[in-house]
Amino acid sequence: MGEDSQPQTRLWTRNFVLAIVTNLFISMVFYLLMTSMALYAVERFQASDSAAGFASSAFIVGSMVARLFAGRLLDTLGRRRVLLASLAVFVVASLLYLPANTLGLLLALRFVHGLAFGAGNTAIAAAVQTLIPPARRSEGTGYFGLSATLATALGPSLAIQLSSNGEYEGIFYFCAASSVISLIIAFTLRLPERVRSPGKHSGHHEPSRRSRLSALLDPDALPIASVIFVVGLAYSGILAFLVSYAKARGMSDSAGIFFLLYAAAVLASRLFVGRIQDRRGDNSVMYPTLAFFALGLAMLALEPSVWSIGLAGILVGFGFGALLPCAQTIAVTAVPPARMGTGISTFYFMLDAGTGLGPVVLGALVPVLGYAGMYGALSLLMCSAVLLYFLVHGRTHRGPRRA
Template sequence: MEQQRLWTRDFVLAFLVNLTMSLTFYLLMTSMAGYAIERFGAADSVAGLASSGFIIGALIARVFAGKYLDFIGRRRMILGALVVFVACAALYVPLTGVWAVIAVRVVHGIAFGAGNTAVMAAVQTIIPPARRAEGTGYFGTSTTLATAVGPFLAVVLAQQLGYAAMFLACAVFSVAGLVMALGLRLPERTPTEEERADRWRLTLTSIMDLGALRIASVMLLTGLAYSIVLAFLATHTAQLGAPDAASAFFILFALVMLAARLLVGRIQDRHGDDVVMYPIFALFTLGLVLIALADSGWMIVVAAVPMGLGFGSLFPSAQAIAVTVTAPHRVGLAIATFFIMLDLGTGLGPVVLGTLVPRLGLSGVYLICAGLVVLAAGVYYLFHGRSRGGRPVTHG
C-alpha cells in the first residue's frame, strides 16, 4: 500500500511551497492598484496595469514553461522562480516610478507562471494515479487558503502598518517557500532525443497539449463567468445598498470551497467524472442566477454556498481530468495549457463582459455568465463526458 500514500513528505512540502507563492500572489493582487495610486498618483488605468501586469507575466511564462519544464528541471524551475520572488518583493519599496513597478510586476508574474506550472506538474507525479482527483483536491486547498488569507492580510498590513510591511510579508513568504523548496525531492524526466531535436521549434502542439485543451476550454468559459464575480460583486452589492455583503460572500465562499475540495476528489476517483462534474456545473449556474436576481444582501451571501460548491470544486476536478487524459511525458504541457485558458478567461472577462454592463446592467451580465457555465457543461459533454462516459483515464 506504500504506493497509495498521499500525504508524503514531498507532497506536504509542495503544498507549503504553493501556499507561500499563492499568498504572495493574492497579497499583491489585492493591493497593488491602491499602492500605485497612493504612492505615485497613478491614473486608474495605469493602476490597473500595476495589478494585472502580474497576470500578463504569468501568461507569458506558461506558454513556454510546459515545453521547457523537463529541459530545465522541475525542482530547478521552482527554485529559480522563488529566487526571483524574493528579489521582486525586495525591489518594490525602493522603486521611485510606477512604470518601474509595473515592469517588476511583469517579471514577478513570469516567475509565478513558471514556478506555479512546475509545482503543479511536479505534484501530479507524486500523487498515486488511483487517488488523482482526491490528491489534486487536497493540494488545491493550498490555493484556497491563500484566497481567503491573502486579501485579508493585504488590507490589515497596508492599513495598519503601511505598504512596506506588506512587501516585507511577501518577502518572508517567498524566503520560506524557497527554504522549503530546497528540501523537495521530485522525480525528474529526461527529454527524449526527438524532443531535444525539436527543442527550439515552437508549434501549437509543442507549447500546448491538445488533449488537455479540450477540458481547458471548459475553464476558459467558466473563468470568464467567475471573473465577473471577482471584478464586480462589490459594485453590485453597493448598488443593492448592502456593501458588507461582498466581504461576507467571499468569506463564506472560501469556507464552502475548502470543505468541497476535501470531499469531491474522493467521490470523483471512486465513481467517475460525470458524477461530480454535472452537479458542479448546476451549482455554479445556480449561484450566478441567485446573484443576478438578488434584491438584498442576504441573497448575495446565500449564493456563496452553491458558488463555493460549484466553482470551488470545478478547478481541482477539471485539473485532474486534464492530467489523466494526458500522457505522462506531457503533464507539464497539460498543466500549462489548463492554466493558460483559465488565466485568459479570468483576465479577459472583466474587459469583454464589462462592456455589456452599461447596456444590460450587472444583473443581466450575471445571467449571461450563467449561460456561459451551461455552455461549458455542453462543451464538457462533447469533449469528455460523451466519449468516455465521464470515466477518468489513468496513465501509468
C-alpha cells in the same frame, strides 16, 4: 517506461505536505497583491483607472507568457530546477516593490513578478502530480488545491488590514517574507524527475506531426482547458466586480461574507468530491459543479441581500472551487506522462487567459447591463459551458478511470 522512479503508494507523504505549504505561500503573495495593487497605483502614482487596472492585470499577462514556455522547460530542464529558479526570481521581485518609485517601474515589476509566478506555480502543480498515486489523483489534486483556497480566504482580508491606514509597506514586507519561506521550503522538496526514454518519441504525437504551437500548448489538454477558459472568464466577474457591486448597494461587508463562505464550501467539497471522481468518473462531478457555479452567478443577479450573496458564495464554492481540481485531473490524465508539464501549463494558461480577459470584456458590459445583468449573463455563459464540456469530454468519458 519513461516517467518517474518508483510510483508512490501513499498520498500523505512528507514531500506532498511540503508542496502544499509551498503553494500556500506562493498563493498568499498572489492574492495579497491582486486585491491591493490597483488602489496602490492610484494612491501612490495617481494612476488612471485603466493604468490602475493594468497594474493588477500585468501580473496575469506575465503569468500567461510564462505558462506558454514553462511546460516545455519542465519536460526538458526538470521540475526542481524550474521551480527553484522561478522562486528565486519570485523573491527578488517581491523585494523590489518598495524601491519601485514610478508607475512604469511598477508595471514592469508586475509583469516580471507574474512571469516568476506562472513558471513557479506550473512547476509545483506539475511536480505534485508525481507525488499522488494515480488511483487517487483527483482526491490528491483537490487537497493540493486547498492551499490556494486558504489563500483566497486569508489574502484579501489580510491585505485590507495591512493597508488600513493607507500604508502598503506591511503588504510588501509580508509578501517578501512569504516568498522567502516558499523558496526555503522548496529547497527541501525531493521531486521525482522524468527519466528520458531512448529516442525522441515522448508521447502520442510523432515529432514530425508536432507543430511549434503544440510544443507550447498540448493538444490533448486543450479540450478541457477550453472549458476552463470559459469558467475563468465567468469567475473574473466575481474577482473584479463583486466588491464594487456590494459597495454600490451599501453592503460592503457582504463581499467579505461571500469569500468566507466560498472558502468554507471549497474546503468541505475537497473532502469528498475528488474521491467521487476517482471512483465514479469525471461526469459524476463535472456536471454538478458546473451547475452549482451557474446557480451561484444567478443568485448574484437577484436583488442583493446578505442571505443571497452568502448563498451565492456557498454555491460558487461548490461550483468553481470544486471543479478546478476535477478539471485539472482530466487534463493530467489526458496527456502522456512525458508531456505532463506541458499539459498542466496549458490548463493554467487557459485559466489565466479567461481570468485576464474577463474584466476587460465585462467592464464594457457593466455600463449597459448593470452589475446584476452582468451576473445574469455570466450564469447563461456557464450554462453554455455545460454543453461545451459535453462536446469536448463528457460524451466519451462516463465511467471511472483506471488506476
